[in-house]
Amino acid sequence: QVQLIESGGGLVEAGGSLRLSCVGSGRTFDRNAMGWFRQSPGKEREFVAAISWDGRQRNYADSVQGRFFITRDVAKNSVYLQMNSLKPEDTAVYYCAADSRPLSSGLRDTRTYDYWGQGTQVTVSS
Numbered sequence: 001q002v003q004l005i006e007s008g009g010g011l012v013e014a015g016g017s018l019r020l021s022c023v024g025s026g027r028t029f030d031r032n033a034m035g036w037f038r039q040s041p042g043k044e045r046e047f048v049a050a051i052s053w054d055g056r057q058r059n060y061a062d063s064v065q066g067r068f069f070i071t072r073d074v075a076k077n078s079v080y081l082q083m084n085s086l087k088p089e090d091t092a093v094y095y096c097a098a099d100s101r102p103l104s105s106g107l108r109d110t111r112t113y114d115y116w117g118q119g120t121q122v123t124v125s126s
Helices: none
Strands: 003-007 010-013 018-025 034-039 046-051 058-060 068-073 078-083 092-098 120-125
Touching (some): 003 092, 018 092, 018 120, 034 068, 046 078
Antiparallel strands (some): 003 018, 018 078, 034 092, 046 058, 068 078, 092 120
């Protein structure tokens, strides 16, 4: 059974930092793009960041550009999201996702991702 398991969420004050982690099990994702998405109550799931299969391409939503950084560790079958200068509007459930297509670049569309984690809550207080 393929799983993506997120961790690292929590409650933080505005201006603070958190680091989310996502580890895959059941298969390796060393040749697949991975991404982070988030969803707030009453809103659609939105793209946050993605990284290509080889780590050379990174895409960020405009709202997090310069504050969030996505990295991956192929040996650990993991992807990370370093979140700095957090704002109350960053409050959401954050989901890790993986694209099953090999050599994928990391797109913004949720429909290109086949595997999803269950999410981790991030709450930023003002």
